[in-house]
Amino acid sequence: MPNKLPLSNWSLKKTLQLISDPIKHARITVFYYIFLFNYLKIGIVLPVLITQSNIPGMIFCAAGFLCTTIILKLLLSRPAYLDNLINFALISSLLTIYGSLFLLDNRLNVILLQDVFMICIWSFYGLKGWWGLIYSSLAAIPVILYSYNANHIQVNVSSADMPLYSQLPTIILNFIIIFMAHYYYRHIMYSNMDRQRELNAELEVYNQELKKSNQARTLFFSTVSHELRNPLNTVIGMAGLIKSQNKDADQQENLDILKFSAESLLSLINDILDFNKIGSGSIELEEIPFNLAQLMESSCAGLRREAQRKELFLNLIIPEEFRKQEIQGDPTRLLQIVSNLVSNAIKFTIKGGIDVSVIKLRSSDKDALLRFKIKDSGLGISPDRQQSIFDPYIQESNTTTRQFGGTGLGLAIVKRLLELHHSKINLVSDIESGSEFTFEILYTYATRLKQPVNLPPDFLQENLSLHKVLLAEDNAMNVLWMKKLFSTWNIPIYIAENGLEAVNLHLINDFTFILMDIQMPVMDGFTAAAKIRELKNRRKAEVPIIALTGSVDAELTRLVKENQMNGILGKPFQKDDLYAELVKYKPAPETTTSVLRLS
Numbered sequence: 001m002p003n004k005l006p007l008s009n010w011s012l013k014k015t016l017q018l019i020s021d022p023i024k025h026a027r028i029t030v031f032y033y034i035f036l037f038n039y040l041k042i043g044i045v046l047p048v049l050i051t052q053s054n055i056p057g058m059i060f061c062a063a064g065f066l067c068t069t070i071i072l073k074l075l076l077s078r079p080a081y082l083d084n085l086i087n088f089a090l091i092s093s094l095l096t097i098y099g100s101l102f103l104l105d106n107r108l109n110v111i112l113l114q115d116v117f118m119i120c121i122w123s124f125y126g127l128k129g130w131w132g133l134i135y136s137s138l139a140a141i142p143v144i145l146y147s148y149n150a151n152h153i154q155v156n157v158s159s160a161d162m163p164l165y166s167q168l169p170t171i172i173l174n175f176i177i178i179f180m181a182h183y184y185y186r187h188i189m190y191s192n193m194d195r196q197r198e199l200n201a202e203l204e205v206y207n208q209e210l211k212k213s214n215q216a217r218t219l220f221f222s223t224v225s226h227e228l229r230n231p232l233n234t235v236i237g238m239a240g241l242i243k244s245q246n247k248d249a250d251q252q253e254n255l256d257i258l259k260f261s262a263e264s265l266l267s268l269i270n271d272i273l274d275f276n277k278i279g280s281g282s283i284e285l286e287e288i289p290f291n292l293a294q295l296m297e298s299s300c301a302g303l304r305r306e307a308q309r310k311e312l313f314l315n316l317i318i319p320e321e322f323r324k325q326e327i328q329g330d331p332t333r334l335l336q337i338v339s340n341l342v343s344n345a346i347k348f349t350i351k352g353g354i355d356v357s358v359i360k361l362r363s364s365d366k367d368a369l370l371r372f373k374i375k376d377s378g379l380g381i382s383p384d385r386q387q388s389i390f391d392p393y394i395q396e397s398n399t400t401t402r403q404f405g406g407t408g409l410g411l412a413i414v415k416r417l418l419e420l421h422h423s424k425i426n427l428v429s430d431i432e433s434g435s436e437f438t439f440e441i442l443y444t445y446a447t448r449l450k451q452p453v454n455l456p457p458d459f460l461q462e463n464l465s466l467h468k469v470l471l472a473e474d475n476a477m478n479v480l481w482m483k484k485l486f487s488t489w490n491i492p493i494y495i496a497e498n499g500l501e502a503v504n505l506h507l508i509n510d511f512t513f514i515l516m517d518i519q520m521p522v523m524d525g526f527t528a529a530a531k532i533r534e535l536k537n538r539r540k541a542e543v544p545i546i547a548l549t550g551s552v553d554a555e556l557t558r559l560v561k562e563n564q565m566n567g568i569l570g571k572p573f574q575k576d577d578l579y580a581e582l583v584k585y586k587p588a589p590e591t592t593t594s595v596l597r598l599s
Contacts, residue, residue, distance in 0.1 A: 015075070035072050035089075370442075423439050518548065525548075549569075
C-alpha cells in the first residue's frame with residue numbers, strides 16, 4: 001500500500017487507511033480537527049476585523065487561512081510528515097504567545113492560556129522523547145515572566161481590540177479541542193490496554209496449547225523411539241550373537257549384511273530423533289570431565305572398520321598433552337559431531353582417505369581453544385551448494401541421495417550442536433578436490449590429570465557366574481536375546497514382565513544386578529527402582545540397577561539420577577557395554593544366594 005495520496009485528497013478516511021498504528025490514528029485525527037476548526041475561528045473573527053478596517057488583522061487571518069490549508073493538504077496527502085507539521089504548529093503557537101504578551105497588547109487572556117494548554121497537550125501526545133517537556137517549558141516561561149513583572153495579575157476574557165462576542169466562539173472551540181484531544185487519547189490508550197489484555201489471554205491459551213503439543217510430540221517421539229529400538233536391539237544383538245558362534249564364511253557375510261542394515265536403520269532413526277530434540281530446544285550441554293584422546297580414538301576406531309571396507313585410510317592426530325589432561329565439556333555431543341563428519345567423509349570418498357586432527361590454537365591456565373579438522377579426498381562440494389548442505393534434508397545434489405542414501409540431516413545436526421557450543425562449522429571444498437570441515441570449541445581444563453584407562457586383555461574372560469541377574473523387560477524378543485546372551489557368559493538371568501513383578505521377585509530373592517526397562521505395563525521402571533531403594537534391607541536396597549531404554553526423552557538422565565539408578569544403557573546397546581557394567585558390579589562370593597520364583 002502507498003504511503004502517500006494525491007494533494008487533491010480531502011478525505012480523512014482515505015488517509016487513515018494508510019496508517020496501521022492506532023496512536024498515529026489518534027494524532028492525525030485530532031490534528032486534523034484542530035486545523036479544521038481554524039476555518040471556523042477565521043470565519044468568526046474576519047467580519048469583525050473588516051468592520052474595524054483592521055488591515056494587519058485581516059492580513060494575519062489571510063496568512064492563517066493559507067497556512068491551515070497547506071497544513072491540511074500535507075496532512076491528508078503525506079501523513080508521514082505528521083511530526084514536522086506538529087513541530088511547525090507548536091512553534092507558530094509559541095510565537096503567537098510571545099508576540100501577544102511582549103509585542104502587541106501586553107495582556108494575558110483566556111485564549112492565550114488555552115494556547116499554552118494545547119501546546120502542552122500536543123507536545124506530550126504528539127511528539128516523542130523530551131520534546132513535550134521542552135515545548136511545555138517554552139510555553140510556560142512567557143506566562144511566568146508576565147506574571148512576575150506585573151503589579152497584579154489580571155486575566156482578560158479577550159484581547160483589548162476585539163469584542164467579546166467575536167472571541168467567545170473561539171474560546172468554546174478551543175475548549176472543545178482540549179476536551180476532544182484528552183478524550184480521544186484516553187480512549188485509544190484504554191482500547192490498547194484492553195486489546196493487550198485480550199492478546200495476552202490469547203497468547204496464554206496459545207502457549208498452553210503449544211506446551212501440550214510439545215508434550216504430545218515428545219511423548220510420541222519417545223514412544224516411537226522405544227517401539228523402534230526394541231526390535232532393533234533384538235536384531236542387532238542376535239546378529240552379533242549368532243556371528244560370534246557361527247564360523248561359516250557364507251553365514252558370516254549374511255550376518256554382516258543383516259547387522260549393517262540394522263545399524264543403518266538405527267542411524268537413520270537416531271538422526272531423525274536427534275534433529276527433533278535439537279529443534280524443540282530440549283538438548284542441554286553437559287559439563288563433565290572427559291579424556292579427549294580416548295574419545296577421539298574410540299570414535300575413529302569404530303569408523304575405521306567402515307573405512308577399511310572401502311579400502312580408505314583414516315588417520316587421527318591429537319596433541320600428546322590431551323592423553324593425560326582431561327577437559328570439561330559434553331563428550332557425547334562432541335562424539336556426535338565428529339562421528340557425523342567422519343561418517344559423511346567416508347560415505348563420499350571413493351579413494352584415498354580421511355585425516356582427522358585436533359590442533360590447540362591457544363591456551364591459558366584455565367582453558368584451551370581447540371580446532372577440529374576433518375579432511376577427505378572425496379567428491380567435493382560445489383561452492384554454490386556449500387551453505388545449503390547444512391540445511392535439513394539437503395544433500396549436495398539429487399543424485400547424491402540416490403547414489404549414497406541418507407536423510408541429509410547429519411550436517412544439519414552438526415551445525416545445530418555447534419551453535420549450542422557457540423561455534424560454527426567452516427567448509428573449504430570444490431568439485432573433485434575433497435572437502436575440509438573445521439570447527440573450534442573452547443574447553444576448560446578439568447581439575448585433575450587422568451591416566452588413560454584401558455580394559456585388561458582378559459576383560460571378556462571375567463568369571464561372572466556369581467551374578468544373579470534380574471531382567472525386568474516386557475518385550476518377548478528382547479527377553480529371548482538376553483537369555484541367549486547371558487547363557488554365553490554363564491550368568492543366570494531371571495525375568496520379570498513388569499516393574500511390580502520385579503519388586504516382588506527382589507523381595508524374596510537376593511539379586512546382585514538388575515536390568516530395568518523403563519517403559520513397562522503395570523509399573524514402570526522408575527517407580528520400581530524407587531520402591532527398591534526404599535526397602536529396609538540395606539543389601540536389597542543398594543543392589544545395582546541399570547536402566548534399559550529405547551526412549552529419547554530429554555528428562556531421562558535426570559530421572560535416572562532422581563531414582564538413584566546406577567546407570568543407563570540405550571537400546572540397542574553393545575554387548576561389551578553391558579558386560580562392562582557386570583564386571584564393574586561383580587559380587588563377592590559371599591553375597592550370592594539361591595533364587596526363588598513367584599508362583
